[in-house]
Structures are given as structure tokens and as C-alpha cells.
Amino acid sequence: MDWSKGEQTIIWDIRFPRVLLGAIVGAGLSVVGVAIQSLVRNSLADPYVLGVSSGASVGATLVIIFGAFSMYGQYALSFGAFTGSLVSIILIFTLSRIGGQNSTVRLLMAGIAISAILSAITSLLVFSAPNEHGIGTVLFWLSGSLAGGKWEYLTIPTLIVVICLIVLMAQYRSLNAMLMGEESAGTLGVNTVQFRKLLLVITALLTGVIVSIAGSIGFVGLMMPHIVRVMVGSDHRRVLPVSALFGAIFLIWVDVVARLAFAPEELPIGILTALCGGPFFIWLMLRSSYSFGGSGR
Amino acid sequence: MNLQVENISVELEKKGILRNVSLEVRSGEFVGLIGPNGSGKSTLLKSIYRVLKPRSGWITLDGDDVYKLTSRQNAQRMAAVRQETSVEFDFSVTEIVNMGRAPHKRLFQSDNAEDVRICEEALQRVGMHTYADRSFFTLSGGEKQRVLIARALVQQAQFLVLDEPTNHLDVRYQLQVMDLVKNLGITVLSSLHDLNIAAMYCDRLYVISEGEIVTSGTPEEVLTPNLIRDVFGVETEVTTHPITGKKHVYFYSEAIRVKPSIQKVMSGAN
Numbered sequence: 001m002d003w004s005k006g007e008q009t010i011i012w013d014i015r016f017p018r019v020l021l022g023a024i025v026g027a028g029l030s031v032v033g034v035a036i037q038s039l040v041r042n043s044l045a046d047p048y049v050l051g052v053s054s055g056a057s058v059g060a061t062l063v064i065i066f067g068a069f070s071m072y073g074q075y076a077l078s079f080g081a082f083t084g085s086l087v088s089i090i091l092i093f094t095l096s097r098i099g100g101q102n103s104t105v106r107l108l109m110a111g112i113a114i115s116a117i118l119s120a121i122t123s124l125l126v127f128s129a130p131n132e133h134g135i136g137t138v139l140f141w142l143s144g145s146l147a148g149g150k151w152e153y154l155t156i157p158t159l160i161v162v163i164c165l166i167v168l169m170a171q172y173r174s175l176n177a178m179l180m181g182e183e184s185a186g187t188l189g190v191n192t193v194q195f196r197k198l199l200l201v202i203t204a205l206l207t208g209v210i211v212s213i214a215g216s217i218g219f220v221g222l223m224m225p226h227i228v229r230v231m232v233g234s235d236h237r238r239v240l241p242v243s244a245l246f247g248a249i250f251l252i253w254v255d256v257v258a259r260l261a262f263a264p265e266e267l268p269i270g271i272l273t274a275l276c277g278g279p280f281f282i283w284l285m286l287r288s289s290y291s292f293g294g295s296g297r
Numbered sequence: 298m299n300l301q302v303e304n305i306s307v308e309l310e311k312k313g314i315l316r317n318v319s320l321e322v323r324s325g326e327f328v329g330l331i332g333p334n335g336s337g338k339s340t341l342l343k344s345i346y347r348v349l350k351p352r353s354g355w356i357t358l359d360g361d362d363v364y365k366l367t368s369r370q371n372a373q374r375m376a377a378v379r380q381e382t383s384v385e386f387d388f389s390v391t392e393i394v395n396m397g398r399a400p401h402k403r404l405f406q407s408d409n410a411e412d413v414r415i416c417e418e419a420l421q422r423v424g425m426h427t428y429a430d431r432s433f434f435t436l437s438g439g440e441k442q443r444v445l446i447a448r449a450l451v452q453q454a455q456f457l458v459l460d461e462p463t464n465h466l467d468v469r470y471q472l473q474v475m476d477l478v479k480n481l482g483i484t485v486l487s488s489l490h491d492l493n494i495a496a497m498y499c500d501r502l503y504v505i506s507e508g509e510i511v512t513s514g515t516p517e518e519v520l521t522p523n524l525i526r527d528v529f530g531v532e533t534e535v536t537t538h539p540i541t542g543k544k545h546v547y548f549y550s551e552a553i554r555v556k557p558s559i560q561k562v563m564s565g566a567n
Contacts, residue, residue: 043385173399179386180396183348184379188452189372189400234386237407 013151019252021149021157025214026224026251027244028161032206033221034236034243035168036089038175039199040096041182042104043226044284047207048218048277049108050092051115052085056211057122057141059084065129078156082208088114089203143270144215146255153213160209164202165244171195172236179234217270219277220247226284298359298374298456298484299324300345305354307337307344314340315351315508322456322486327479329499329516330488333529337508338488339460345486346377346458358456372400376449377458378442384433390444391429394419397451419450423477439470446477459487463494496520496544504528520544 003011029047036045036052047053062068063080072079095110122141168175174195177185182192210217224247225239232238251269254276258267300322307315315337322328332338343349345356347363356363358374366374376397394416398408420426423443428436433444442462449457459478463471471491475498478485489495495502496516503513506528512519525533531548538545 041385170404173396173402176388176392177396177399179388180384180393183343184377186348186368187346187372187375187377187379188396189369191368229387233392234388235392 017151017154018146018149018255020154021214022146022252022255023248024154024157024161025146025210025217026220026247026249027165028157028206028210028247029217029220029251030224030228030243030247031161031165031168031221031240032203032210034175034225034240035164035199035206036203036221037225038178038236039196039203040093040107041179042107043229044104044108044222044281045111046219046222046277047085047089047203048216049115049222049281050089050111051113051118052089052092052203052207053211053216053218054115054118054122055088055091056081056085056208057216058118058125059208060212061122061125061141065125075156077212078209080208081212082204084118085207085211086201086204088118089200089207093200140215140268141211142216143268144217144273145266145268145270146214146251146258147266148213157209157213160205161244164206165240167198167202168236169240171198172240175236175240176234215268215270217251217273219273219281220251222284223277223280224250226280298322298454300456300484300486301357302341302345303355303357305341305344305351305356307340307349307351309340309349313508315344317354318505318508318510319354320486320503320510320513322484324484325482326500327485327498328487329495329502330486330505331490331492331495331502332488332505332511336505338505340508341505342377342458342460342486342488346375346379347371369400372452372454374454375456375458376452376454377460378445378449378462379460380464388433389429390420390425390431390433390436391416393433393444394447394451397448400452415453416447416451419447420444422450423447437470439466439474442466442470442474443477446474450481454483456484457481457486459485461488461490463489463491492520492525492546493538496546497538497541516544520546 033046036047036050037043039045059080059082060077063077069076069080092107092110092114095114096107119142126141174185174190177188177190178192178195180188186192224243228239228243228246232242254272255269258269258272261267302318302320304317304319305315306313306317318341320341330338330341340349344351345363347368350364363371363375395408395412397419398412398415417426420429423446425440425443425447428440433441436444457478462474462478466474471494475494478487479498489499499516501513502516502519504511504519504524511528512524520535522533522535525531525535525546532551534547534549536545536547537543
């Protein structure tokens with residue numbers, strides 16, 4: 001087939017990497033959703049809802065605006081975002097467990113508070129920026145976008161998402177056991193202390209690398225695993241790969257809508273995922289099986 | 298499997314829950330742990346199945362300190378049937394039972410024909426094989442308990458710890474679950490709140506009160522009105538059950554007694 005130079009540039013250099021980025025980010029967000037839900041044993045958890053993405057945004061903003069972690073060169077952004085999300089997930093996890101029982105209410109409240117604080121810090125950083133980045137950048141970190149999809153940026157996220165997925169697949173039995181509660185998981189042969197650390201690092205790594213390239217895209221990690229569980233049950237041997245697949249497909253199409261809905265203006269993709277995810281989250285909360293504060297811990 | 302608990306003390310939030318508790322379960326024995334609410338039964342079991350590490354003392358299984366074994370090694374020797382808190386995620390019965398294979402599996406290793414057979418056998422043994430594909434959510438309390446026992450069986454551990462396995466069960470399921478555990482032929486330590494169930498099934502009993510072991514021995518030795526008054530604070534009449542030949546405890550309240558005239562008739566005096 002004969003393509004003009006222009007068509008080739010559009011398809012190969014602009015559209016194709018963007019679609020791939022959508023697939024990787026969607027898959028990664030779904031996988032991190034699965035991991036974080038097993039970690040806190042609560043299917044309402046998601047890196048965006050719990051404020052892990054906000055932590056990553058703070059780290060990434062520090063790198064971009066103030067040149068933090070510059071010794072890591074081209075990996076500085078990913079490293080900053082990873083550090084930010086690691087700090088916030090550890091903070092939320094610790095807060096939600098203070099006083100023994102970790103309840104849904106405490107977890108979500110910790111998430112809301114941390115997320116609010118960290119988002120505010122991101123905005124503050126951007127507005128106090130020495131150079132002109134302005135409101136567009138804030139919007140990027142708070143709402144996400146796949147517009148940064150270029151070939152040269154795809155390698156790290158692809159590697160991280162694939163490696164994390166493989167590591168989690170290898171541990172699917174432990175992930176299953178964790179859903180029975182940490183104490184039960186211990187009696188089933190899971191070294192819960194170590195496994196918890198592994199999940200914390202994987203959550204931070206995935207969230208960090210995704211946020212550093214696509215900003216905070218919310219609710220994908222909440223919706224995909226949930227839909228998948230309804231279809232294939234809770235066994236992680238199936239939940240993980242199917243969630244990754246669904247997440248990839250979902251985000252590719254959401255991005256298509258984001259580009260076309262108000263063409264030629266582009267909608268930040270996080271606005272669309274929040275429009276689907278917010279109501280989904282409320283619906284989950286209202287379902288009777290989530291008795292807040294009571295037996296639902 | 299021989300369990301030795303030597304002089305363990307457990308503290309929770311600076312409060313001593315267990316003080317110098319020692320206990321032994323010999324290979325093949327069915328040992329019961331009885332005591333009032335809050336006496337430390339669950340805490341003791343938790344330190345045995347490694348959820349709460351004692352501040353002092355040690356716990357050994359066939360001579361090995363359980364806190365020195367890996368989680369995996371431990372799960373191959375010891376299985377626990379806990380009082381499950383609500384499971385929020387929807388697993389099928391087979392998936393739950395299959396979790397018991399985890400300590401025998403390596404990373405990435407999926408189930409082979411042998412694992413499938415072990416799980417099927419375990420479900421058969423607890424009489425739940427027709428429920429294999431059912432959602433764990435939809436089961437009754439007794440059915441859930443039996444599935445969790447099947448999971449323990451699949452672990453192929455030779456020592457089983459149960460935390461009040463008959464709690465919240467109807468009488469029929471209480472007996473069914475206890476029969477099942479009794480017939481496993483492995484070493485069992487179980488906390489029990491029903492003294493008559495304890496008398497019926499246990500070879501030996503330990504009585505725990507306020508974090509200390511008060512006494513131990515066969516149900517015949519242990520279950521006396523005096524001990525039950527001291528530990529549980531209730532009045533009882535202890536007799537021998539006409540059918541089982543085991544001790545049977547009748548509880549009564551001072552407020553409710555048969556009128557003297559009727560008592561006379563009942564005791565056979567004219």
C-alpha cells in the first residue's frame with residue numbers, strides 16, 4: 001500500500017505509539033488495582049482513590065519543575081514519581097491500620113485526606129514554578145492524558161508493567177490467600193510481612209511509572225478488576241491477565257473518545273474515566289455487601 | 298505431631314493476655330481448650346499458629362521451634378481453621394479449598410492432576426463435593442466450616458488447630474463438624490465453648506482462665522461442678538450421659554429451680 005509521508009507520520013509516529021501507550025497504561029492501572037486491592041483486602045481500593053497517584057504527581061512535579069533527582073538522568077521523572085507514590089502508599093497503609101482493625105471507612109478516609117493534601121501540594125508546586133508551566137501542567141497531573149505517547153517514552157513503562165504482571169502472576173496463590181485475611185494467609189504458608197512489602201513496592205512502581213508518563217488517570221484500577229471478577233471469579237490466576245487485557249482495551253477506546261468528543265480540542269482522559277468511575281464507585285459503595293465500619297472490614 | 302507450648306507469655310498493647318502458659322498435645326490426641334470469653338483461648342491458639350508471637354517462652358512442633366520455621370514449612374505441618382471474618386471477595390468452594398495447596402507449590406507452578414485429586418478427595422471427605430462450583434458466599438455456616446476443614450486437609454498437615462469450630466452452628470452441624478474432625482485421625486487442638494461437646498470429643502482438656510491454665514486432664518477429671526463454678530461462675534450438675542457414657546453438664550440458674558413438690562416426684566420419692 002502506498003502511504004504519503006504525512007499519513008505515515010500520523011499513523012506510525014503519532015497514533016500508533018499513543019494507542020500502545022493507552023494499552024500499557026490501561027493494563028498497568030488495572031494490574032495495580034488488583035495488587036492494591038489484595039494488599040488492603042478491599043475491592044474499593046484504587047491508586048487514584050487512595051491518593052497514591054497524587055503522591056506520584058508530587059514526585060513527578062518536583063522533578064520537572066525543580067529538577068529533583070537529576071542524577072538519575074532520563075529516569076529522574078519515573079524515579080521521582082515512584083518515590084512519591086511509595087511514600088503515599090506506605091502512609092495510607094500505616095494510617096489505615098493504626099489501632100488494629102483496618103476498616104473500609106478508615107482506609108477511604110486516609111485516602112481522601114492524603115489525596116487532598118498531595119494534590120494541593122502538586123498545585124502549589126506548579127503555581128510557584130520559576131518558569132511558565134502554568135495551569136495546563138496542573139491539569140495534566142490531576143486529570144491525565146495520553147498525548148505524551150511517543151516511541152522513545154514507551155520502553156520503561158512497558159518493561160515495568162510486564163515485569164510487575166509476571167511477578168504478580170508468579171504469586172497468584174499468595175494474592176488469593178491474602179484476600180482471606182492476612183492471618184489466614186499466614187497459616188496458608190504466605191510470608192505476609194515480606195509479601196506485603198512486595199505489594200507495596202509493586203503498587204508504587206506501577207503507579208509511579210504510569211503517572212510519570214500519563215498523569216493521574218483515576219478509577220480504571222477500580223472498575224476493571226471488579227468487572228473481571230464478576231466474569232471469571234476472584235482467582236488471581238485469571239483476574240490478573242484478564243484485567244490487564246480489559247484495562248488495555250478500555251483505555252484505548254476512552255482515549256479515542258477523549259480525542260474526538262470535542263475535536264479539535266482534546267479532553268484530558270482522566271475526566272472521562274472519572275465520569276465512568278465515580279458513579280461506578282458510588283454504586284459499589286451502596287451495594288449491601290459493603291457494610292461500612294461493621295462486618296465489611 | 299507433638300506440640301509443646303512452654304511457658305509462653307503474650308502481651309497485647311502492654312496488657313498481659315497470657316501468663317506462663319504451658320500445654321502439650323501428643324501425637325494423635327484430640328485436645329480441647331475451654332474457658333470463659335476473654336480468657337485468652339484465641340490468643341493462645343493465635344500464638345500457636347504464629348499470628349501473635351509470644352514475648353517469652355517457646356512453642357515447638359516435633360521439637361522444632363515454630364517461629365524458626367518458614368511460613369511455608371509451618372503450613373505444611375500445621376493447618377488452622379479460624380473463625381473466618383467475612384470474606385468480601387467471591388471465591389468458589391474449589392478455589393477456597395485449593396488455597397490449601399499453596400504451601401506445597403512453587404512460584405508459577407499451577408495445579409496438576411494430583412492437586413485436583415487431593416482437593417476432590419478432601420471435599421468428598423467433608424461431604425461437600427457436590428458444592429465444588431458453588432460460591433463460598435452462598436453457603437451456610439456449617440457448610441463454610443466444612444469447606445475450611447477441607448482446605449486444612451488439602452494442606453496435608455498432621456496437626457490441626459481449630460478456633461471454636463462449632464460457633465454459630467446449629468446443633469446438627471456442630472456434631473457433624475466435630476465428628477468429621479474426630480475421624481481425621483490427626484493431632485488436634487481446638488478451643489470449644491460448649492462444655493458438653495468438649496466432654497464428648499476430647500481426649501484431654503485444658504482449662505484457661507484470665508490468661509492462665511487453671512487445670513488439665515481428661516474430661517472426667519476436669520469437668521466438676523466446683524471447677525465450673527470457679528472458672529465460669531455458674532452452678533451445674535454433672536452426670537454421665539446415658540448414651541455416650543461421657544460427662545454431661547447440666548447448667549442451672551439459682552433463680553430458676555423446680556418446685557420442691559415436683560422435685561420429689563422427679564426423684565422418684567412418693
